[in-house]
Amino acid sequence: MRYYTLTQRGVEPSRWTGAYDLGREWVLPGVECPTCKTAWGGGGYDYPTVDLSELPQRRDFEQPRCVPWDQFVRLRERVLPLVPPGAIVKPGTGFGALTGRARGKFPPVVIHVPWMLLMEPAVVARLKGLTGFIPVATRFKARPGMRDLVELEVRPGGSISGAAAHEPCSTCGRTGFVLPPFGQLRLSEVPTVDFARSGASVVVVSERVVERLERELEESEVVAVDVTGGALTARAVRPPAGATHHH
Numbered sequence: 001m002r003y004y005t006l007t008q009r010g011v012e013p014s015r016w017t018g019a020y021d022l023g024r025e026w027v028l029p030g031v032e033c034p035t036c037k038t039a040w041g042g043g044g045y046d047y048p049t050v051d052l053s054e055l056p057q058r059r060d061f062e063q064p065r066c067v068p069w070d071q072f073v074r075l076r077e078r079v080l081p082l083v084p085p086g087a088i089v090k091p092g093t094g095f096g097a098l099t100g101r102a103r104g105k106f107p108p109v110v111i112h113v114p115w116m117l118l119m120e121p122a123v124v125a126r127l128k129g130l131t132g133f134i135p136v137a138t139r140f141k142a143r144p145g146m147r148d149l150v151e152l153e154v155r156p157g158g159s160i161s162g163a164a165a166h167e168p169c170s171t172c173g174r175t176g177f178v179l180p181p182f183g184q185l186r187l188s189e190v191p192t193v194d195f196a197r198s199g200a201s202v203v204v205v206s207e208r209v210v211e212r213l214e215r216e217l218e219e220s221e222v223v224a225v226d227v228t229g230g231a232l233t234a235r236a237v238r239p240p241a242g243a244t245h246h247h
């Protein structure tokens, strides 16, 4: 099975004027790492299905900020029991629904930033039987009449060619890996599901997704760029029929 990343075609002028401020209900702070001396956080490992509303002192997770490493570790310990198995939790990881203000006219498939996939519910319904995604309602503030959008939670799977060659920081896990330019991105390991997060900021989808949504992607001015490369020679395990991810 071939895999693709989805990106906006950059049509000028676009018929779609939709835009939103990126906000999320809860977020782990960014860090100042004592080992690699980098201040960083954010960029893709978000879990909209994870609900921190019952967590004591959840206010600690409401303001994006930068904290010393030790404080980050204590905050992370409090949320780890709530995250799904296999989740990667980093500085800046977000939880809960997307918030903030949305305005303008959105297409049926929205990719403002490549690590976040939003769709209207009718498009999500066309993905029935496919695996690796969980739709979660967004909580944008918007004028009445704006297209209803849900976000897809997409969990880690597969890997990007070249990423493994970079040794992560022994404390914070950050690596110096820089994504190759668009069009040169390749998978070294293909996912076992139809939607997967193969890197913090890289969501890949299977050819089945691209086939199902051909019309919607076209209408949304979104193109699918093949990232399979030589990874097809890796052992691609197909999930058993009906193995839809339930939450």
Ligand SMILES: [Zn+2]
Binding pocket: 033, 034, 035, 036, 037, 038, 169, 170, 171, 172, 173, 174
């Ligand atoms: Zn570090």
